[in-house]
Amino acid sequence: MxxxxxxxxxxxxxxxxxxxxxxxxxxxxxxxxxxxxxxxxxxxxxxxxxxxxxxxxxxxxxxxxxxxxxxxxxxxxxxxxxRWSVLEREGQLLAANVDIVFVVAALDRALNLNRMERELVLAWDSGARPVVLLTKADTVADVDALTETVAARAVGVDVVTTSSASGHGIEDVLAHIRPHRTAVLLGPSGAGKSTIVNRILDREALVTAPVREGDHKGRHTTSSRHLVVVPGGGVLIDTPGLRSVGLTGAEGGVALTFPDIEEVGASCRFRDCRHVNEPGCAVVAAVGGGRLDADRLDSYRKVQGEMAESAKEPWAKAADNQQARIIHRAMKKMPKKKR
Ligand SMILES: Nc1nc2c(ncn2[C@@H]2O[C@H](COP(=O)(O)OP(=O)(O)OP(=O)(O)O)[C@@H](O)[C@H]2O)c(=O)[nH]1
Ligand SMILES: [Mg+2]
Ligand SMILES: [Zn+2]
The missing domain is CATH 2.40.50.140 (Nucleic acid-binding proteins)
Structure with missing residues (x-):
């Protein structure tokens, strides 16, 4: 071919x-x-x-x-x-050459929108396109309301609601995975990532395990990343559930995750406005006027604060260096051959 x-x-x-x-x-x-x-x-x-x-x-x-x-x-x-994209968290490379990052969250426990936004930051920063994947729709009654709440915080991102139990929404997941595309599943333990892969492959290819009673947290069942070929075309990478979503040096991802805040912020009096208590802050004014969500601004500030902290850490650039070294190694060989 x-x-x-x-x-x-x-x-x-x-x-x-x-x-x-x-x-x-x-x-x-x-x-x-x-x-x-x-x-x-x-x-x-x-x-x-x-x-x-x-x-x-x-x-x-x-x-x-x-x-x-x-x-x-x-x-x-x-x-x-x-690589044309690389998904990384705090210097750890999670997956390379992915086109879609499924940010997976389960509906059988309280929604953690701040966490979802942090995962969206990582996803956007990888160079791939994020899609939010809400799992276990069979466990709640108000699926539509929950999906709307999530969609309001996932600005510019598709939200797909699924149930691996009933098969609902699996077609919508498949619609994002096409031949020559690679998708990766990112999310907390117990969210149902491996179960979705099994459902798509139509066999128990990966090990899954019940979540804990009470808080419905997962048991970190998947311990390494797995790449599988999807029947009908495309590649899917399952990953172990992330315990925490630390952000270092993902500024590009922040702008793409919070385009609404960045847009309003363009009218702030000060260019470097942190949207906290600066005079002439258009973002704070928008929250006061009900045009922006206060929780969302809070989440944005936390993300920004954490990145400002991490920029001071010497290891923040370690992964960049590793990436550069690998690419350099590949490039070094290029001139050898006539093209
Ligand atoms: N009711 C219901 N349960 C589900 C659904 N999807 C997954 N589960 C259950 O949730 C539990 C955790 O699923 P896993 O697929 O192991 O979760 P995971 O995200 O791969 O977790 P880690 O590998 O620990 O990161 C299992 O008991 C699944 O059967 C669903 O759509 N509905
Ligand atoms: Mg798993
Ligand atoms: Zn401002």
Whole structure:
């Protein structure tokens, strides 16, 4: 289908012209392309056109990465292809080359809109497009009201309501996952991420477990990230539930998560207005006038405050450096070949 038909078996994993071009610009004849499905302590599982291999690497890639493999006695990742998106939290890379981030929240417990907004910040900042996925619609009576409450805080983002128990909304989830697209599920433990994957695959491919009685919190059942191919096209990555959603250096994500506040804030008297108690603050005025939600502004301030704090931490840039190093390694090889 693309340059080299021997890689056609990778098409379901997202192999396309873009990846093929990146690959051919850095690889040599003894190399083989593959996509990382799982990463453990010091090795990764890579899907290649001929099967699945365990490979070592100088710098470990992330689930979703496209890599250049060398086969000697053992398989080794020689280079990681440049990423078009990377989902990260506090310097930890969660998934690479994703197009959609499903921000998953369960309706069987109290909505945590602040948390959802923080996950939206991470999602937007990755370079992918977020979609909010509300699960367990079968456990509540007022699904429409809850969905509306969420939609009001997920400005510019699609909200899909599902029940893995009844199958409701699964078609809407699938509508976002198309051939050559990769989606990742992000959210707290027990939200039903792995259950959705099983429902889509129509088999118990991933382990799931009941939530705790009382607070309905999950038990951190999934312990590593898994990449699966969706029947009908597309790729889905399941992730372990996040305990906390720390934000460091995700400024781009903040602007995209709070476009309403940023827009009103453009009329504040001071350019660097923090919308707290500055004179001439248009945002505070909008909250007073009922045009902006007070909780939302509160959440925005917390996010901004935390990012200002983290910018002082020396490790805040660590992940950026790792990303730069990997890309640099891939790019270094590029001029070798005539294009
Ligand atoms: N009633 C109902 N229960 C659901 C639904 N989806 C998931 N569950 C249940 O919720 C529990 C947790 O589901 P998991 O899929 O394991 O949750 P998870 O998000 O993968 O959790 P971690 O792997 O710990 O991050 C399981 O007992 C599921 O059966 C749903 O739509 N309705
Ligand atoms: Mg799970
Ligand atoms: Zn202001």
């Amino acid at each position: 693309f340059s080299d038909p021997s890689f056609d078996a990778l098409v379901p994993y997202g192999w396309d012209e873009r990846v093929a071009t990146l690959y051919s610009s850095v690889s040599e004849s003894h190399h083989e392309p593959g996509r990382v499905g799982r990463v453990d302590r010091d090795r990764c599982t890579v899907r290649t056109a001929t099967g699945t291999v365990r490979a070592g690497a100088e710098v470990l890639p992330v689930t979703g990465d496209w890599v250049v493999l060398r086969h000697d006695d053992v398989a080794t990742v020689d280079a990681v292809l440049p």
